[in-house]
Amino acid sequence: MLKQETLSKNQQIVLDYIEKVNEPIKAYSILHNLQKKGIKAPLQVYRALDKLVEIGKIHKIESRNAFVACKNSNCQISKATAFSICESCEEVSEISDSKLSKYLKNFQDKAGMKFNKYNLEFFGLCKKCSVK
Amino acid sequence: MLKQETLSKNQQIVLDYIEKVNEPIKAYSILHNLQKKGIKAPLQVYRALDKLVEIGKIHKIESRNAFVACKNSNCQISKATAFSICESCEEVSEISDSKLSKYLKNFQDKAGMKFNKYNLEFFGLCKKCSVK
DNA sequence: TACACAATGTTATATTATAACAATTAACAC
DNA sequence: GTGTTAATTGTTATAATATAACATTGTGTA
Numbered sequence: 001m002l003k004q005e006t007l008s009k010n011q012q013i014v015l016d017y018i019e020k021v022n023e024p025i026k027a028y029s030i031l032h033n034l035q036k037k038g039i040k041a042p043l044q045v046y047r048a049l050d051k052l053v054e055i056g057k058i059h060k061i062e063s064r065n066a067f068v069a070c071k072n073s074n075c076q077i078s079k080a081t082a083f084s085i086c087e088s089c090e091e092v093s094e095i096s097d098s099k100l101s102k103y104l105k106n107f108q109d110k111a112g113m114k115f116n117k118y119n120l121e122f123f124g125l126c127k128k129c130s131v132k
Numbered sequence: 133m134l135k136q137e138t139l140s141k142n143q144q145i146v147l148d149y150i151e152k153v154n155e156p157i158k159a160y161s162i163l164h165n166l167q168k169k170g171i172k173a174p175l176q177v178y179r180a181l182d183k184l185v186e187i188g189k190i191h192k193i194e195s196r197n198a199f200v201a202c203k204n205s206n207c208q209i210s211k212a213t214a215f216s217i218c219e220s221c222e223e224v225s226e227i228s229d230s231k232l233s234k235y236l237k238n239f240q241d242k243a244g245m246k247f248n249k250y251n252l253e254f255f256g257l258c259k260k261c262s263v264k
Numbered sequence: 265t266a267c268a269c270a271a272t273g274t275t276a277t278a279t280t281a282t283a284a285c286a287a288t289t290a291a292c293a294c
Numbered sequence: 295g296t297g298t299t300a301a302t303t304g305t306t307a308t309a310a311t312a313t314a315a316c317a318t319t320g321t322g323t324a
Contacts, residue, residue, distance in 0.1 A: 008289095008290095008301080008302060008303085009302085009303085010302080010303075011302090026279085026280085027279095027280070027281080028279070028280070040304085040305090041304075041305065041306085042280085042281070042282085043281090043282080043283095043303090043304085043305085044303075044304080046280090046281065046282075047302080047303085051302095062194035062195050062253075063194045063251065065279085065280065065281095065311095084241050084243065084245050084247070086245070093241070093243060093245075095241055095242075097239075097241070097242070100239060103235060104252075107229075107232060107254070109216050109225070109227050109229070109254070110227075110229070111216065111225060111258065111259065112259055113216050113218070113225075113254070113256050113257070113258050113259065114256045114257055114262055115216070115254045115255065115256035116255065116256050116257075117254070117255040117256065118252065118253065118254045118255065119195065119252070119253050119255075120236075120250065120251070120252045120253075121194070121250065121251050121252075122239070122241070122245070122247045122249070122250045123247065123248065123249040123250065123251075124245050124246045124247035124248050124249065125245070125246050125248075126243065126245050127243065127244055127245065130246055140270080140271055140272085140320095141271085141272085142271080142272075143271090158310085158311085159310095159311070159312080160310070160311070172273085172274090173273075173274065173275085174311085174312070174313085175272090175273085175274085175312090175313080175314095176272075176273080178311090178312065178313075179271080179272085183271095197280095197310085197311065197312095
């Protein structure tokens with residue numbers, strides 16, 4: 001097997017669930033909700049999550065230890081991610097802004113480091129929460 | 133007491149240590165290394181870390197669950213942080229680039245969300261590791 | 265002094281994530 | 295089909311990260 005074309009059983013179960021809930025979800029919440037489907041141990045979840053992150057089907061929201069389905073069809077491999085996070089309702093949206101991604105992809109730091117990946121998380125209040 | 137001007141005992145002990153090691157360090161590593169100074173329980177560490185993050189003396193590297201002293205004298209309150217992280221040696225540097233921070237501070241997402249904070253983490257290979 | 269609040273100490277527990285090892289399954293060369 | 299290799303799975307245990315709850319002490323100020 002040189003390259004994986006299809007997802008394995010557990011990977012597909014976990015991905016289906018994450019896509020269904022359509023918001024960031026935590027690993028142990030996935031575990032609790034997929035008992036019936038045979039997902040009974042943390043490792044079954046974490047292994048699937050690792051692979052799904054690796055192939056860009058989902059992203060990890062680092063500041064929340066949560067996972068969310070990728071919304072950008074072009075995120076084949078998730079090297080460049082940006083999110084907006086509402087600190088009140090915890091709503092998370094993936095930012096898809098070509099100017100931003102271009103700017104960050106080309107960013108050169110002073111130490112001359114070669115970047116191959118970035119993750120950006122913006123925090124604030126979403127529209128709904130800012131009028132409350 | 134309306135506003136804290138000086139750090140408390142534990143806060144100062146923890147900050148001194150983080151500044152001394154001068155690289156990202158984990159909470160339980162801090163705990164283990166400060167037993168002699170009276171830091172004996174996780175909460176003593178986490179409370180100090182929370183406060184130090186809040187006042188901008190240190191930052192959390194979210195992807196690593198590690199804490200590092202702030203290098204930007206102007207980070208009074210840490211609302212806008214950017215780091216470069218070497219995926220080989222795990223060296224972390226705080227990026228201080230006024231153009232980048234200006235760009236991100238003014239970034240407007242399509243949903244019209246009001247941002248008050250962001251965290252950006254770049255990943256790649258540092259100079260040393262890329263020649264290896 | 266009395267008040268308010270920040271900070272501390274302490275025990276227990278919750279949450280997030282990985283180690284280690286055995287067994288099974290799938291892709292592919294021959 | 296057989297043998298080989300790697301991916302995936304199952305399972306038990308444990309490591310690593312972080313917070314809850316509650317009692318107590320310290321500190322600035324009215």
